[in-house]
Amino acid sequence: MTMMMFRDALRQALREEMQRDPRVFLLGEDIGRYGGAYAVTKGLLEEFGPQRVIDTPMSEGTIVGAAVGAAMTGGRPVAEIMYVDFLAYAMDQLVNQAAKIHYMFGGQIHVPIVVRTQQGTGRGAGAQHSQSLEAWFVHIPGLKVVAPATPEDAKGLLKSAIRDGNPVVFLEHKGLYAIKGEVPDHEYLIPIGRARVARPGSDITLISYSRTMYLALEAADALAQSGIQAEVIDLRTLKPLDMETIIASVKHTRRAVVIHEASLTAGLGAEIASRLSEALFGRLAAPVRRVAALDIPLPANSHLEKLIVPDTARIVRAAQETLGYTVKETTA
Amino acid sequence: MTMMMFRDALRQALREEMQRDPRVFLLGEDIGRYGGAYAVTKGLLEEFGPQRVIDTPMSEGTIVGAAVGAAMTGGRPVAEIMYVDFLAYAMDQLVNQAAKIHYMFGGQIHVPIVVRTQQGTGRGAGAQHSQSLEAWFVHIPGLKVVAPATPEDAKGLLKSAIRDGNPVVFLEHKGLYAIKGEVPDHEYLIPIGRARVARPGSDITLISYSRTMYLALEAADALAQSGIQAEVIDLRTLKPLDMETIIASVKHTRRAVVIHEASLTAGLGAEIASRLSEALFGRLAAPVRRVAALDIPLPANSHLEKLIVPDTARIVRAAQETLGYTVKETTA
């Protein structure tokens, strides 16, 4: 194992896959000499040359469109879109094209692309640079969606995404690039579609992904001080959802809190909460709680931003309320 | 009251608002001489002239962008996007601009636009012309989202949307334009944000909107034959959700099925189901069921299409299962 930053783990994945498979290439804005806005691709231009690391003009729609076309004809493109917010320019290419081509054309062809992008809060970057839009992608059949929290998972999942035969939206978090974690020294893959128990516990399940996993772990620490053992699940893949792992945990704990940085309403938490409520009906000790961003755009102001998104205190509070929950009497 | 088609009710709304307020104007593709792909604007060019009914080039992004700019400077634009699928080209303008400007610019300015569009299945129109994307819009703070089912509501809600000071996504259903219903003769508005009980009942609540309201009513008819009284709710507005009306009904019936044509996963049904499960925890007789499209793109084949989206039979079955539900024993 080697300790490394999230961004370095991603870079290792890209490098290894580019070495392994000559069809793999990268395209995006400022990914070459600049090394990417968040320094993920630093050095890859120098290593692989401008045929494999392609700086594009500012044309997000056609970056994704070109990735689709290259994938349909034999390439294995990994496109970088600097902020998920800018994918708003490329939704046709991602949703109407990439996600549907395999089905629409009768299975004749498939679209193995990875769209790496970056989302979330933490930098006071404002309404147009801080969104978390995973729910959009999770809603679309034909896409896969991945959102790793640790360097190890980031590397293993990015490698799997590159080898996958389908369009994968790979969501990084702007606040995680510099975090460090152990990464295995040998070659490995993390399978798409499998969640991970990040911390075992028996009293309540905290369901998290991407940056919120760290908040959930902190909350679990805090809860442990009052003797509560929280189990933390790191989803890792958002589509397909690993409901098996989630349900197995909540079956046991009978209490769950889902945490995400995306807006509450119609966020991924709703999907998980409703699946849990259905699967474990009558067996939950309290309703599934969602700790999410308020339904408010994000201010370009680090202090105000913090008021909108989940923090450890809100998770702890939600967990405590869930643990102290008693069914109110029906007053029909 | 006058019997009229959905499209005619929409046209009346546009006409009345254009007569009332000289700032109201329409823009979109083929809305002038052609009268709109679904004939909603027929005759309005002749009546109001090319300054108020503006045929645009094919540029969905800039249609919405131009609406935003016109609204910021005093106009009251109503943009038509022919299919919701094509809004994929305009997500930046709708989501990063229209939805955020009021907040982002400190409340200095607001963006009173209506984006009328059309969605749903029923015509075997294929993967790129049949989506139902309401969940995308409902997820975005700053937008309002409306999806009427009846001509009366269509007219009253469109008038309210035009008078609203915020961006409103107005979702019509391609299968509803020719349905008929009574429309009041006097001027009226239907408020944004209020659901309607479309059929009272006491045994189970069917929560529907847009075209699925008719399926829910049919299902209620079928259920009535075996003595089950289903209450049908027509949401009408999807953002903000009228949870008060929904909860009031389900508190009473203790059973609910949410029905929509959008894909199941991360669809609006998840939001409603999780809010219900939380609000009425311990008071539901069965889990909230979702009857939605399968997570599959839509085939350009009317027969196959029907296999993917909800129909009356599926709703009846879900209702019956909900009514016959018994909590399974925990097998931990």
Next chain:
Amino acid sequence: MNHEFACQALRHMVRIRLFEERTLEVLMQGKLASTMCHVSIGQEAVAAGVCMAMQPNDYITSTHRGHGHLIARGGDLGRMMAELMGKATGYCKGRGGSMHITDVALGHLGANGIVGGHIGIAVGAALWSKLSGNQAVTVCMFGDGAVTEGVFHEALNMAAVYQLPAVFVCENNQYAMSLPWTKATPPVSFKTRADAYATPGVDVDGQDPLAVYCAAAQAIAHARAGGGPTLIGAHTYRFLGHSRGDPSAYRDPEEERQWRARDPIALFKARALDEGWLTPDDMQTIEAEAQRSLDEAVRFAEESPAAPDEVAFEDVYFPTAHS
């Protein structure tokens, strides 16, 4: 101009015309599986001229009005008709219909229902050719409506920046649904539009397969030689409505009359006779053969089983073993 070339050009045009006339009949009989169907009657010379200039390993991307592109590329009429009727033997298993009709084995990367939606895909195919050295040229067909979508600009720019082997062919049939070209965009030639990307641009008579062929052949050769993209504006006319039930009330009947007088098939036949490229016998043979192929195609399609229910549920994801 040799005899064989003329035979082929006429053959393509006639097959397209007959296929689409037959499609309209089948549609009127209620036998199509989708409501989406757009025919290109009047525009056949563009598809014929362009596809004849292509090599077997080249790629083409197509539009909602794409029957002609697939036919001229060598598409099987039976599988096409089967696709339109939603049959199991259709190109897309009866799941794509007219608007997504595709034969990937022919380098056809799909008809597309989003106007402009495939233009980026064409850039990507051409990019991969450049990166992999596969020697293919990608031809991107699109309508005049797509010219005003942002992707047109992004794609032309990107193809020009990377000097990609791509040829962009605008089938300017003068209308995007009801919007006349003259109201969609200022009166600017495709040559001038291409100048904005420092790339060759040319305007050709889209009613003349030979003119289209020459422009396309030159552009394709230029692209294959590493010279980068070309923009071709092929000026043509859609003889019928945008789709079923569109009486084209927004068009001037006199304009329609004038364009109909320039039917590409009639013009080509007259010229071929004049120039001695073809005899009346040749033409009759071609037309009879096309007729027979169509009869057979329709029979094949009608006798094919409907797409079974399972087809609705397959192919959402490509199976991946790796992870």
Next chain:
Amino acid sequence: MNHEFACQALRHMVRIRLFEERTLEVLMQGKLASTMCHVSIGQEAVAAGVCMAMQPNDYITSTHRGHGHLIARGGDLGRMMAELMGKATGYCKGRGGSMHITDVALGHLGANGIVGGHIGIAVGAALWSKLSGNQAVTVCMFGDGAVTEGVFHEALNMAAVYQLPAVFVCENNQYAMSLPWTKATPPVSFKTRADAYATPGVDVDGQDPLAVYCAAAQAIAHARAGGGPTLIGAHTYRFLGHSRGDPSAYRDPEEERQWRARDPIALFKARALDEGWLTPDDMQTIEAEAQRSLDEAVRFAEESPAAPDEVAFEDVYFPTAHS
């Protein structure tokens, strides 16, 4: 060229320069509320020249690098600095920061964080001017990066089709982040790019406020008279990195040196002396006054209360009584 004009031009440029230098200091002190901040040092002549050509009722849309546009439009330095520091007295209640800084009362329709995101908005403002007859012209400022976004094309086309009173000004500072203009797009003048829309296009020296002013004034007059849009390419250079922490390692130091030798303020001062537009005293007065305004602005901002928590929760929706 009169004395007053020169005073104003210099005043604008100096205020912008000082504001941004001060912004960088404040940023280094950790006093900005957002991490997003882009300065336009080196490009001041463009903002000055353009805004001086505008009338009070005109509109302007701005970019992520927009301090200069708002200052030259008459923005209050104190409220601007307060906005950057996240103060309650800021233009956007401390919620917009540098990238969304806006004074709507000045016809400023917002700085925008999405490259190209405001170009459609400019079209809409100009469209409403045409429909309402409000006599305003809308000036749309954008960077070279935006030129390759699809919206640029859609907007130019739509403005040209409707002959809208809009002026599109590309502040071509030679780089979009690390991407040089020469690699973003083929070497084509803005004149030629405008030809694609049959609309006037002009390339000007963006280091010369007078040249920019003349081009903008002509374009604005043309637009106001109903002549439709103009595309202006103002060629300039960003002296510093894209944003904090960008050492511009992708640039040739020799190139930087050459451009720095063309500092718009130094150039203008030299010329103003030469031509007798301004005396050294005039200049000193202008600079001292600007310095004072900045000191005051910073004091105002620092003394202002931080945006209270409630600000985070307000203004998601505009209150509507009607329904």
